[in-house]
Amino acid sequence: MQQLIAYIHSLTTFSDDNWQHLLPALSVQYFHKDDYLLKAGEVCNALYFICRGYCRAYYDKDGVDINTDFFFEQDIATNINSYGRREKSAFAIQACESLEVVRFDRELLLSAAARDPQIETLGRLCLQRIAARQEKHTALFKLMSAQERYEYLEQTYPEMLQRVSLSQLSSFLGVARETLSRIRSRRQS
Amino acid sequence: MQQLIAYIHSLTTFSDDNWQHLLPALSVQYFHKDDYLLKAGEVCNALYFICRGYCRAYYDKDGVDINTDFFFEQDIATNINSYGRREKSAFAIQACESLEVVRFDRELLLSAAARDPQIETLGRLCLQRIAARQEKHTALFKLMSAQERYEYLEQTYPEMLQRVSLSQLSSFLGVARETLSRIRSRRQS
């Protein structure tokens, strides 16, 4: 919870009163490795603030996993299209390690925001951050080659390369596992 | 303005009162073809709701334009990273046709939202839509080949293929102009 408080304060000013209004929408949850926060086909009813561990968002394309995102500590994991538009989720979110999260229940969050505008503001700022992250990530694929994308991750999210296996990382970078292996060996020489 | 009202009502309920609060933050603006809504290096201080015409977001990569986005009628054009984080914009936004927009001034919008929570809600919903759009677009590059991405656009945004030239579209799809030309000729046969 301490991490969540720090996260919120990094986004906006938040009084004890605001916090009391928000609290009913929150619950601490634990997931084991390989547990699902969201399954493909379900409608996403929550945001998950990651306290410890990490998880991935992935599509099942013809039986093969394609990772579209990784969420680490202080990230918010969700499917915006499903959460916002009440659509069935095209991808799943699954714990990659044992995971501690704070769950924001959508319904309860909406009522809290209706009562307390500062919570609405918090929601807007979270979404702003999520959108900014997506905007940057999309640009990677248009501006950079596979190798450049890898180097970008190396510099920008070095911890990701430490924690995510090469196999898992390759689809996130949009290349075959073997190609990523060769990129990596090329760079070490 | 009529289009903006319809757009807002599609997102949330909005009374005359709400509208009166919002109005001071809005201004109708016109751009000629090739005019800039936002130049690279500037900090983005506005959202632009497109009423008529369309524009593009692009990076200048070593003197070559790379289009990262196109915004048409009923879209909101902005640079979220710059708008939200007050960073210098890495890309420019430029009119591709003569353009009519409603400009949301960031400062005035923030004060309006501070006074009227329903405007804050509107802002959150706009961002939700922007984030959802980015989320989908990023997934394209991980799940689909160049040809599949083209076919996806064909089915999902057919009007984009009518209005955007092949040269402009190719960088948006992440392929060379010649490759897109060949994809297109392959499909017509």
Place this chain on the structure above:
DNA sequence: TCTATCCTGTGACGATCGTCACAAAAGCTC
């Protein structure tokens, strides 16, 4: 420690794509 399983590295080869070059077609202006 042995074994089963998963992850990573590597070679071979074909498919795809980017680049360069130039021609054809389409728009635009006078």
Place this chain on the structure above:
DNA sequence: GAGCTTTTGTGACGATCGTCACAGGATAGA
């Protein structure tokens, strides 16, 4: 319509990447 500019199509060729196959390493559980 002539002449200019911009856009699109196409061929050749090399670079990169994906796929298949398999070997070596790492890891975890019995």
